[in-house]
Amino acid sequence: MASRPVRVLVDMDGVLADFEAGLLRGFRRRFPEEPHVPLEQRRGFSASEQYRALRPDLADKVASVYEAPGFFLDLDPIPGALEAMREMNDMQDTEVFICTSPLLKYDHCVGEKYRWVEQHLGPQFVERIILTRDKTVVLGDLLIDDKDTIRGLEQAPHWEHILFTCCHNRHLALPPTKRRLLSWSDSWRDIIASKQGAAWQE
Numbered sequence: 217m218a219s220r221p222v223r224v225l226v227d228m229d230g231v232l233a234d235f236e237a238g239l240l241r242g243f244r245r246r247f248p249e250e251p252h253v254p255l256e257q258r259r260g261f262s263a264s265e266q267y268r269a270l271r272p273d274l275a276d277k278v279a280s281v282y283e284a285p286g287f288f289l290d291l292d293p294i295p296g297a298l299e300a301m302r303e304m305n306d307m308q309d310t311e312v313f314i315c316t317s318p319l320l321k322y323d324h325c326v327g328e329k330y331r332w333v334e335q336h337l338g339p340q341f342v343e344r345i346i347l348t349r350d351k352t353v354v355l356g357d358l359l360i361d362d363k364d365t366i367r368g369l370e371q372a373p374h375w376e377h378i379l380f381t382c383c384h385n386r387h388l389a390l391p392p393t394k395r396r397l398l399s400w401s402d403s404w405r406d407i408i409a410s411k412q413g414a415a416w417q418e
Contacts, residue, residue, distance in 0.1 A: 222411045223356040228316035230362035233291035242281040258384040288328035296400030315346045
Protein backbone atom coordinates (compact mmCIF):
# COMPACT_ATOMS: atom_id res chain seq x y z
CA MET A 217 0.00 0.00 0.00
CA ALA A 218 1.73 3.16 -1.20
CA SER A 219 1.83 6.26 0.93
CA ARG A 220 0.48 9.46 -0.55
CA PRO A 221 0.85 13.14 0.29
CA VAL A 222 -0.71 14.48 3.47
CA ARG A 223 -3.79 16.42 2.46
CA VAL A 224 -4.38 19.50 4.58
CA LEU A 225 -7.72 21.29 4.44
CA VAL A 226 -7.57 24.85 5.76
CA ASP A 227 -10.66 26.82 6.69
CA MET A 228 -10.83 30.42 5.54
CA ASP A 229 -12.82 32.67 7.91
CA GLY A 230 -11.14 32.84 11.31
CA VAL A 231 -8.12 30.88 10.08
CA LEU A 232 -6.85 32.72 7.00
CA ALA A 233 -9.09 35.81 7.01
CA ASP A 234 -9.87 37.75 10.20
CA PHE A 235 -13.66 37.45 10.16
CA GLU A 236 -14.16 38.42 13.81
CA ALA A 237 -12.14 41.64 13.71
CA GLY A 238 -13.78 42.61 10.41
CA LEU A 239 -17.24 41.95 11.81
CA LEU A 240 -16.69 44.00 14.95
CA ARG A 241 -15.17 46.86 12.97
CA GLY A 242 -18.04 46.81 10.48
CA PHE A 243 -20.71 46.59 13.17
CA ARG A 244 -19.32 49.52 15.17
CA ARG A 245 -18.99 51.61 12.01
CA ARG A 246 -22.52 50.85 10.83
CA PHE A 247 -24.26 50.87 14.22
CA PRO A 248 -22.16 53.15 16.44
CA GLU A 249 -24.94 53.69 18.98
CA GLU A 250 -25.66 49.99 19.52
CA PRO A 251 -24.03 47.79 22.18
CA HIS A 252 -21.33 45.48 20.84
CA VAL A 253 -19.43 42.41 21.99
CA PRO A 254 -15.67 43.04 22.36
CA LEU A 255 -13.49 40.30 20.88
CA GLU A 256 -12.28 39.21 24.30
CA GLN A 257 -15.91 38.56 25.30
CA ARG A 258 -16.88 36.57 22.20
CA ARG A 259 -18.20 33.12 23.03
CA GLY A 260 -19.58 30.53 20.63
CA PHE A 261 -19.08 30.19 16.89
CA SER A 262 -22.15 32.21 15.87
CA ALA A 263 -21.71 35.93 16.45
CA SER A 264 -25.34 36.58 15.54
CA GLU A 265 -26.53 34.25 18.30
CA GLN A 266 -24.40 36.01 20.90
CA TYR A 267 -25.72 39.37 19.74
CA ARG A 268 -29.28 37.94 19.85
CA ALA A 269 -28.72 37.06 23.51
CA LEU A 270 -27.56 40.63 24.11
CA ARG A 271 -30.74 41.98 22.48
CA PRO A 272 -32.91 40.07 19.98
CA ASP A 273 -32.94 42.71 17.23
CA LEU A 274 -29.12 42.88 17.15
CA ALA A 275 -28.88 39.46 15.46
CA ASP A 276 -30.25 40.80 12.17
CA LYS A 277 -28.09 43.89 12.43
CA VAL A 278 -24.87 41.93 12.86
CA ALA A 279 -25.89 39.59 10.01
CA SER A 280 -26.44 42.61 7.77
CA VAL A 281 -22.76 43.49 8.26
CA TYR A 282 -21.32 40.19 7.03
CA GLU A 283 -23.94 39.84 4.29
CA ALA A 284 -23.08 43.25 2.85
CA PRO A 285 -21.05 43.62 -0.36
CA GLY A 286 -17.34 44.03 0.25
CA PHE A 287 -17.29 42.43 3.71
CA PHE A 288 -15.40 39.25 2.84
CA LEU A 289 -13.16 40.93 0.30
CA ASP A 290 -11.99 43.52 2.82
CA LEU A 291 -11.04 41.10 5.62
CA ASP A 292 -7.44 41.31 6.82
CA PRO A 293 -5.28 38.17 6.70
CA ILE A 294 -4.67 36.41 10.01
CA PRO A 295 -1.04 37.06 11.06
CA GLY A 296 1.27 34.44 9.58
CA ALA A 297 -1.49 32.73 7.58
CA LEU A 298 -0.34 33.67 4.08
CA GLU A 299 3.27 32.72 4.79
CA ALA A 300 2.18 29.39 6.29
CA MET A 301 0.00 28.58 3.29
CA ARG A 302 2.81 29.31 0.84
CA GLU A 303 5.26 27.24 2.84
CA MET A 304 2.76 24.41 3.15
CA ASN A 305 2.15 24.50 -0.59
CA ASP A 306 5.89 24.14 -1.23
CA MET A 307 6.37 21.22 1.18
CA GLN A 308 7.10 17.81 -0.25
CA ASP A 309 4.49 15.11 0.35
CA THR A 310 1.85 17.69 1.29
CA GLU A 311 -1.26 18.91 -0.52
CA VAL A 312 -3.05 21.96 0.79
CA PHE A 313 -6.59 23.06 -0.03
CA ILE A 314 -8.74 25.93 1.22
CA CYS A 315 -11.98 24.37 2.47
CA THR A 316 -14.60 27.00 3.22
CA SER A 317 -18.36 27.17 3.74
CA PRO A 318 -20.33 29.95 2.03
CA LEU A 319 -23.17 31.81 3.67
CA LEU A 320 -26.66 30.65 2.80
CA LYS A 321 -27.16 34.21 1.55
CA TYR A 322 -24.29 33.76 -0.87
CA ASP A 323 -24.82 36.74 -3.20
CA HIS A 324 -21.54 38.47 -2.34
CA CYS A 325 -19.78 35.90 -0.18
CA VAL A 326 -18.78 33.33 -2.82
CA GLY A 327 -17.25 35.66 -5.38
CA GLU A 328 -15.49 37.68 -2.71
CA LYS A 329 -13.92 34.59 -1.17
CA TYR A 330 -12.42 33.70 -4.56
CA ARG A 331 -11.23 37.25 -5.09
CA TRP A 332 -9.72 37.41 -1.59
CA VAL A 333 -7.73 34.24 -2.23
CA GLU A 334 -6.51 35.48 -5.61
CA GLN A 335 -5.58 38.87 -4.17
CA HIS A 336 -3.69 37.54 -1.14
CA LEU A 337 -2.39 34.15 -2.27
CA GLY A 338 -2.43 34.24 -6.05
CA PRO A 339 -4.24 32.36 -8.82
CA GLN A 340 -2.62 29.01 -8.02
CA PHE A 341 -4.57 28.92 -4.75
CA VAL A 342 -7.85 29.79 -6.47
CA GLU A 343 -7.62 26.34 -8.05
CA ARG A 344 -7.36 24.87 -4.55
CA ILE A 345 -10.59 26.27 -3.14
CA ILE A 346 -13.18 23.72 -2.01
CA LEU A 347 -16.51 25.42 -1.37
CA THR A 348 -18.94 23.26 0.59
CA ARG A 349 -21.62 23.51 3.27
CA ASP A 350 -20.58 20.05 4.56
CA LYS A 351 -16.87 19.58 5.24
CA THR A 352 -17.35 16.04 6.55
CA VAL A 353 -17.71 14.72 3.01
CA VAL A 354 -14.32 16.12 1.91
CA LEU A 355 -11.42 13.66 2.00
CA GLY A 356 -8.32 14.82 3.84
CA ASP A 357 -5.90 14.03 6.65
CA LEU A 358 -6.19 17.30 8.55
CA LEU A 359 -8.83 20.02 8.77
CA ILE A 360 -7.60 23.24 10.41
CA ASP A 361 -10.77 25.08 11.42
CA ASP A 362 -11.87 27.52 14.14
CA LYS A 363 -15.32 25.95 14.48
CA ASP A 364 -15.23 23.74 17.55
CA THR A 365 -17.83 21.22 16.41
CA ILE A 366 -18.13 20.23 12.75
CA ARG A 367 -21.06 18.01 11.84
CA GLY A 368 -22.42 16.73 8.56
CA LEU A 369 -23.46 13.62 6.69
CA GLU A 370 -20.34 11.69 7.64
CA GLN A 371 -20.36 10.64 11.29
CA ALA A 372 -16.62 9.90 11.21
CA PRO A 373 -14.86 12.17 8.69
CA HIS A 374 -11.54 10.99 7.31
CA TRP A 375 -9.69 14.08 8.55
CA GLU A 376 -8.49 14.97 12.02
CA HIS A 377 -9.93 18.29 13.13
CA ILE A 378 -7.29 20.70 14.43
CA LEU A 379 -9.02 23.55 16.29
CA PHE A 380 -7.53 26.89 15.26
CA THR A 381 -7.68 29.28 18.17
CA CYS A 382 -9.95 32.28 17.69
CA CYS A 383 -11.51 34.73 20.12
CA HIS A 384 -14.75 32.73 20.29
CA ASN A 385 -13.14 29.37 21.13
CA ARG A 386 -10.05 30.16 23.20
CA HIS A 387 -11.94 29.51 26.46
CA LEU A 388 -12.90 25.96 25.46
CA ALA A 389 -11.26 23.03 27.24
CA LEU A 390 -10.54 20.32 24.69
CA PRO A 391 -10.49 16.58 25.37
CA PRO A 392 -6.97 15.06 25.48
CA THR A 393 -7.44 13.48 22.05
CA LYS A 394 -8.13 16.79 20.30
CA ARG A 395 -5.34 19.08 19.13
CA ARG A 396 -5.34 22.85 19.01
CA LEU A 397 -3.29 25.28 16.92
CA LEU A 398 -2.85 28.46 18.94
CA SER A 399 -1.84 30.59 15.94
CA TRP A 400 0.21 30.33 12.75
CA SER A 401 3.29 30.78 14.94
CA ASP A 402 2.40 27.50 16.64
CA SER A 403 3.64 24.04 15.62
CA TRP A 404 1.61 23.47 12.45
CA ARG A 405 4.65 21.86 10.81
CA ASP A 406 4.81 19.24 13.58
CA ILE A 407 1.11 18.51 13.13
CA ILE A 408 1.64 17.85 9.42
CA ALA A 409 4.76 15.77 10.17
CA SER A 410 2.68 13.60 12.52
CA LYS A 411 0.65 12.52 9.50
CA GLN A 412 3.61 11.92 7.18
CA GLY A 413 3.93 8.35 6.03
CA ALA A 414 0.28 7.60 6.59
CA ALA A 415 -1.04 5.41 3.82
CA TRP A 416 -4.45 5.75 2.21
CA GLN A 417 -6.09 2.86 0.47
CA GLU A 418 -6.63 3.70 -3.14
